């Protein structure tokens with residue numbers, strides 16, 4: 224029997240019924256009734272952030288490291304607008320979130336009331352779906368629907384905007400079991416005929432490559448297992464996008480490393496020269512394809528994606544399979560086994576030989592130094608010294624992010640949280656807060672840039688308040704390094720506004736936040752300093768002072784094709800490598 | 810995306826949606842946000858009990874863009890179905906126009922004579938003006954409006970295109 228309660232009580236009840244344990248939020252006038260209910264219960268834990276953007280990124284970190292829906296609670300007006308960057312980030316990276324926003328009372332909507340903004344209007348293009356609930360009797364249904372929509376199909380953020388009078392109003396609550404969306408039923412199973420055709424195409428391949436992405440991670444751990452099985456079964460090489468790292472173990476010999484703008488030479492060359500490409504849960508984004516009209520010119524392509532609109536969006540494919548990666552992989556493997564495929568062994572052997580030649584270029588090689596810490600070395604050491612730990616990595620955005628992707632090796636999914644699609648500086652620190660809450664005993668490290676980390680630095684306060692021992696490992700090159708690199712390559716070395724002027728003393732800043740600060744600037748002191756950081760059971764800001772001039776290679780310059788990569792030692796004639804057209808690309 | 814300008818095509822899409830607040834904004838926002846064209850747009854509730862509305866959109870784009878538009882529309886949570894009524898060439902498309910013409914003497918007589926030839930109805934008249942109502946394909950309406958221009962055309966109001974497929978099946 225349904226019971227009567229206030230809208231604010233329904234919010235709490237719905238979150239509890241949806242098995243939410245942590246809500247990341249920030250109070251304000253338009254959500255006070257909900258905060259009052261939060262105060263009077265102990266099933267839900269509210270995590271008070273220091274800025275609403277931080278709440279959303281923390282919820283993203285929570286969601287991406289657990290596979291659950293992350294939950295956010297913010298007030299109307301500035302609370303909602305501050306959340307917009309995080310929501311857009313979650314949309315671009317297909318992260319399931321439910322964000323509850325307070326709204327001015329219904330009778331004031333449209334009156335330019337205090338702290339009113341058109342939240343559903345503003346968030347319509349940056350959410351998967353959103354709702355304004357004007358009637359308390361719709362509230363329970365909408366909240367449960369929001370969780371369903373966020374988690375099913377291609378995951379994404381959902382906003383539920385609740386006017387204050389609806390939070391006070393009484394109505395009937397119904398649990399999640401009685402709620403199903405009227406029509407939204409994403410297709411999980413792929414078309415079997417198409418999967419058969421894909422298997423036949425793969426069986427005849429001479430130069431195949433599997434290219435996987437964040438969709439495999441989103442699909443759940445089972446999909447990652449199945450991906451491994453398919454790779455083993457076929458003997459094909461595999462690469463992945465930034466978002467897909469960890470779905471396939473980096474230690475496996477069939478792993479080519481990440482592909483794309485800063486991917487490995489072997490991964491990009493394999494993509495360029497392959498005859499059959501199998502894309503699973505990735506979306507041919509421009510960071511992956513490089514110049515589209517020169518993208519993998521000789522290949523037949525299979526694309527598996529739960530979102531039909533990803534198929535044939537940027538790149539034409541021969542077989543488009545709409546379905547959940549896990550389900551499609553399962554069918555693929557079953558059909559591959561059932562048809563007892565004979566692959567073209569000599570051709571595959573020749574292909575692997577070619578790949579080994581590309582690997583021989585050692586595209587990630589860098590010149591180390593005994594004077595100054597090279598950023599790549601710093602991440603290599605961080606990786607080496609944390610190998611025996613249960614480790615989760617988040618990042619900010621820039622060169623350090625790419626070096627982290629290149630030099631930190633992941634063996635499992637859900638261990639790597641980075642802002643891929645939107646490229647949001649300031650993501651990593653609050654994301655680490657969310658990850659640490661979900662995994663209290665794990666080692667959570669934000670590999671950061673000194674510029675990015677200042678965008679959401681205030682969340683250190685959150686980490687300290689909740690005793691979350693996150694480690695902020697700042698690759699401090701005193702530049703917005705990625706901007707500086709582009710200015711060096713594309714704008715004649717005119718470093719317009721990319722120098723990190725007047726930086727705070729990060730060690731003192733750590734102390735000001737009541738956490739631990741460590742600085743290291745010498746390669747031979749690095750190991751000891753990292754060990755010291757790992758030994759501290761409190762939040763740490765680690766200021767790793769690195770070579771300010773190092774560039775991130777390999778690199779496919781904007782407007783170039785995969786086989787036109789710049790390698791580190793080709794750095795002399797960079798100017799010549801970039802076309803005029805390429806300059807307008809971002 | 811970089812493509813060697815394949816020819817663009819004109820397609821009429823019927824979109825069946827939940828008649829809920831914001832659904833039209835969602836559809837229009839999709840078109841403006843992704844840079845798609847809207848040549849014509851009509852919307853009205855069609856099944857009151859089920860709270861369903863039907864949006865008819867005429868758009869132009871390369872075949873790849875048209876496919877994208879359909880997929881992107883289908884991805885919206887309140888969208889039930891998207892039918893490309895142009896595919897298969899089995900669609901009927903109509904538009905309604907109201908055309909106000911002002912004039913006296915010969916020009917007035919000529920306007921009335923032409924309206925008759927186009928099977929337009931006179932729905933308002935004064936001694937110096939007519940309002941004609943005309944339904945038909947868009948090009949027929951274009952043609953009629955063109956003919957009225959030298960005869961004292963004052964104003965045109967058009968509904969935009971509505972469409973349905975031929976034969977017994979529903980969308």
Ligand SMILES: Cc1ncc(C[n+]2csc(CCOP(=O)(O)OP(=O)(O)O)c2C)c(N)n1
Pocket residue numbers: 619620621622623624646647648671672673674675676698700702703704705706
């Ligand atoms: C919010 C935001 N603003 C601007 C940018 C553009 N941008 C990309 S990388 C970068 C520099 C980042 O500097 P830092 O955090 O020091 O990282 P580094 O590249 O030096 O490793 C900037 C400004 C961005 N990605 N996000």
Ligand SMILES: [Mg+2]
Pocket residue numbers: 621672673674698699700701702703704
């Ligand atoms: Mg920097």
